[in-house]
Amino acid sequence: xxxxxxxxxxxxxxxxxxxxxxxxxxxxVWLGETSHDPLxxxxxxxxxxxxxxxxxxxxxxxxxxxxxxAVTANDLQVLSGGRFVLGLGSQVKAHVTRRFSMxxxxxxxxxxxxxxxxxxxxxxxxxxxxxxFTGDFYTHTLMTPFFTPAAHPHGPPRxxxxxxxxxxxxxxxxxxxxxxxxxxxxxxxxxxxxxPALADARRASGETLHGFEISGVPFVVxxxxxxxxxxxxxxxxxxxxxxxxxxxxxxxxxxxxWGDLQGELTALSKAGRWADMGTCIDDEVLAAFAVVAEPxxxxxxxxxxxxxxxxxxxxxxxxxxxxELTVLDRLRS
Numbered sequence: 001x002x003x004x005x006x007x008x009x010x011x012x013x014x015x016x017x018x019x020x021x022x023x024x025x026x027x028x029v030w031l032g033e034t035s036h037d038p039l040x041x042x043x044x045x046x047x048x049x050x051x052x053x054x055x056x057x058x059x060x061x062x063x064x065x066x067x068x069x070a071v072t073a074n075d076l077q078v079l080s081g082g083r084f085v086l087g088l089g090s091q092v093k094a095h096v097t098r099r100f101s102m103x104x105x106x107x108x109x110x111x112x113x114x115x116x117x118x119x120x121x122x123x124x125x126x127x128x129x130x131x132x133f134t135g136d137f138y139t140h141t142l143m144t145p146f147f148t149p150a151a152h153p154h155g156p157p158r159x160x161x162x163x164x165x166x167x168x169x170x171x172x173x174x175x176x177x178x179x180x181x182x183x184x185x186x187x188x189x190x191x192x193x194x195x196p197a198l199a200d201a202r203r204a205s206g207e208t209l210h211g212f213e214i215s216g217v218p219f220v221v222x223x224x225x226x227x228x229x230x231x232x233x234x235x236x237x238x239x240x241x242x243x244x245x246x247x248x249x250x251x252x253x254x255x256x257x258w259g260d261l262q263g264e265l266t267a268l269s270k271a272g273r274w275a276d277m278g279t280c281i282d283d284e285v286l287a288a289f290a291v292v293a294e295p296x297x298x299x300x301x302x303x304x305x306x307x308x309x310x311x312x313x314x315x316x317x318x319x320x321x322x323x324e325l326t327v328l329d330r331l332r333s
């Protein structure tokens with residue numbers, strides 16, 4: 001299993017953070033799309049490292065067009081010397097339409113087409129195929145020499161696709177090189193829903209799961225003092241509650257018989273009662289979504305739950321550095 005780390009993509013801090021992560025022994029650094037552009041962050045991370053993989057975890061596909069993203073991702077593949085991984089996610093309708101002012105419809109079919117369009121564009125550059133992609137959502141049929149990037153030896157970057165529900169998970173299995181599992185998942189959901197959906201999709205495409213990456217970002221609640229454990233648990237409850245309020249993530253709760261929790265949390269979020277949401281996550285729910293353990297037991301519990309499922313796993317920078325390095329060392333051993 002590869003051990004990765006999710007970094008803050010703040011352009012003023014990411015170079016030092018990425019260099020430190022490489023020195024610490026991580027296999028990859030990933031930058032998400034929140035208050036900063038992860039693609040800018042990946043460029044900086046690539047320039048400040050020599051061998052770790054650098055990826056977006058994730059970039060919001062539907063906020064962009066396949067062509068503009070194809071150009072940027074190709075440049076990052078060159079800049080990193082072939083170490084770039086393009087992690088994509090759909091976001092939810094409200095953010096795509098109201099924050100980015102972009103169209104939203106049929107997210108799984110749209111994402112499948114987005115990925116296929118990227119791959120078609122890259123083939124036109126790397127293999128010289130005439131650009132001829134016509135779909136229901138995207139059309140790319142014009143590529144002249146003036147706008148064609150110069151050939152390079154690294155080839156197109158790999159694409160990882162973020163998914164929670166079966167539909168998007170199947171798209172990842174059909175069209176992408178890996179799946180980025182949302183943090184809002186459980187061991188049971190992974191084993192009973194996610195992995196079977198991936199395996200079915202790979203079989204339908206004439207492939208197996210061999211060589212296909214499954215990347216996880218599990219919650220961890222730990223600390224060396226009672227105060228640290230309490231603070232970590234509170235932060236995890238609040239984040240889990242935030243995700244659980246999203247209707248499209250309800251199937252994870254339904255599998256455990258906790259579906260009513262989603263409606264309760266959605267109502268609180270609409271009322272602006274964000275501070276109250278974390279109190280709805282009881283110890284049973286917390287334990288299903290998060291590894292809750294003393295620092296010297298975290299690695300063993302992560303491997304027990306996910307060691308035969310994930311091919312790579314992210315550790316969160318919210319862990320105190322001493323604890324983070326302890327966990328990393330134990331995972332390595």
